[in-house]
Amino acid sequence: MLAALAVLTVLSVAVGTRDVAWHDVFPALAGHVESIEQAAVAVRIPRTLLAVLAGAALAVSGTVMQGVTRNPLAEPGILGVNMGASLAIAIGVAWFGIASTQAFIWTAIAGAWGTAIFVYAIGSLGRGGATPLKLALAGTATNVAFVSLVLAVLLTRNDVAGGMRSWQVGGVGGATNDRTAAILPFLAAGFVVSLLSARKLNSLALGDDVAAGLGERVARTRVVASFGAILLCGATTAACGPIAFVGLVVPHLCRSLFGSDYRWLVPIGAVAGASLLLVADVVGRVVARPSELDVGIVTAFLGAPFFVWIVRRQRIREL
Template identity: 60%
Template sequence: MSTLVSAPVVAASASPRRRTRRRRVAWLLILVATVAVIAVLSVTFGNRTVSLPDIVAGLTGDIETTSAAAVARRVPRTLLALLVGAALAMAGTVMQGVTRNPLADPQILGINGGASLAVVTGLAFFGITSSLGYIWLAMLGAGLAAVFVYTIGSLGRGGASPLKLALAGAATAVAFTSLVSAILLPRIDVMSVFRFWQIGGVGGATFDKIALLLPFLAVGAVICIASSGALNSLALGDELATGLGERVRTARLVSALGAVILCGSATALAGPIGFVGLIVPHVCRLIVGPDHRWLLPVSALVGGGLLTVADVVGRVIARPQEVEVGVVTALIGAPFFIAIVRRQKMRAL
C-alpha cells in the first residue's frame, strides 16, 4: 500500500520541477537568441547604417569602404558592451544575494565610487595610464570600498541590515565623488583624460583591451557561479544557512570577492556605469525565480543585452553625435530605482 501511495506523490512532486526546468531552459535559449540579434543590430546601426556585405567585409578585415571601417570599430565595442553588461549584472545579483538587499548595486553601495577614486589617484599621483593598470587599481578601490561600506553598515545593533548598508553605501559614494572632484580640479591634464571615462561608455573599445579584461572577468564569473549554492542558502537567513552546514562569513567573503573582481575590472575599462546591476536581477527573478544557479547566467545574458541596447540607443538618438551609455542607463535606471523604493516602502507599511 505504501508503495502505491508514494509513487504518485513522487511523480506529482517531480512534475512541477520538470516543468520549471523546461521553462528556465526555454528562457535561456530565447535570451541567447535575443542577445545574438542585439549584437547584430549593434554592429548594423550607429552614425552610419551598414549593410550585410559591409558587415562581412568588416569582420574579415577587408576594409575598403567607410561602412566596413565602421563595422570594424563597432565589433569590439559591441563585444565590450556585452561583457561589461554581463559583469555588472552578475555583480549586482551577487551583491543583492550577499546583503539580502533589493537596492544593492555596485553604484549604490559605493563600489563604483571606490574604483573611480583609485583610478583617479593612480592617474594624478602615480602617472598610471595603461589599461592593465586601470584594472588593478579599479579592483583594489572596489575591494576597499566594499570592505569599508560593510564595516560601516555593520556598526550598531542588528549588524549589517539592508537599510544600513544602503545608507552607508550612498554616503560613501558621495564622499568618494567629492574626493575625486578635489583631486581633479587642480589637475586639468588629468581631468581631460578622466572626464569621458567618468561618464561611462564603451566607445574606446579595442580587441587588445578586451583581451586584458577577459581573464579577470572569467575569474570573477567562475567565483560567482561557484558560490550560487551558498547564495541560495544565505537567502534563507544566517541561522538557517548555518543549520544547513554553510559557513556564512566565508560564503559572503568569497561571493563578494567574485562580485568585486567583476565590478572592478568592468569599471576600469568602461567607467562607472550605474543601475545595470540594480535593474537586471529584479527582471531575471521574474523570469527564472530566485535560484542563483539559474539567476546568474540569465542575469549575464540580460545585462549584456541591456547595455548593448543602451549603447545603440545612445548612438542613434543624437546622430551624428553620441550619448554615452552611462547616461542612457541612468535615464532607464532612475525611475526603476524609485519604483523599487516605493515597493519596499509599501511592503513595510
C-alpha cells in the first residue's frame, strides 16, 4: 500500500493539463524551477500533499464512524456530517463574514459535530434504536435538507455565491502550503484519537453488553472516537469542501482484504484513502482536458455504484 501511494504521488505531480517528463519531476521535487515543466510540478506539490492528507482523513473518519455506530453504511457524506460542516461555513461566510482558514476550520468542526448529534438522535427514535438503516435514512434526509439550506443561504449573497458553489463541489485544486499547515494540527489530533480508539472499537464490535463486560466504558468510548472522526472530516471539509464516499469505499475494501481488526484498519485505511483520492484527482485532470473535474465529482462517480452494491447485499437488506 505504501509503495502504491509513493507511485501515485509521483503520478500526481507529473500528470495534468501539462504532462511533465520524468527527468523534470525529480529536480522539481528537489526544489528546482528552471523550466515551465518544473514550475508546474512545484505548483502541484501542495495539491498532492492536500489530497494525501484529505484522503487519509476521510477514510479514517469513515472507518471510525462505522465502528462507533456498528453501521456498514456509515460515512461522513452519507450521514450528512460533511454537508453539516458545509452549511455551517455557508452561514459563517454569508452572515458573519468569516474569511480566515482558522475560522473556516472551527466553524466546519462545530457544524459537523452538531450534525452528527442530530442524525444520531433522529436515527435512535422508535423501536430498535439507531439501526444501520435508520441512521442511513436520517443522514440522507439531513444531507438533502442541508443542501437546500446551503443554496437558500447563498441566494441572499450573490457576491460570495460563486466561490462557495465551487468549494461545495469538493476538490483539492488551488491548495496552498498555508492552508495545509492550518489543518495539520487538527488532522494530527484526529489521527491520534482514532488510533488510540482502535482497540476499543474492536470491543464495541462485539456488542455493547460484551464491551461493558470487558471493562469498556461504552458511552465514553463512542464520544471520544466520534470526536476524532469529527475532527478529521471537519478539518478536511474546511480545506477541500465536502468530498463524499471515500469514507465508505475504503473501509469496506480494507476490511475485505485485511480483516476487521481496527488496529490495522485505521492505519491501512489512511494509506488506502490517500491513494484513492490521488487516483480520483489524477483521473479528474485527464478525462476533461484542458479543463478539470473536481475530485468530489470523481469520487461520487466511483462511490455511488459501490453504495448501491452494499445496500443490495443480503446482509444489509436484513438489518
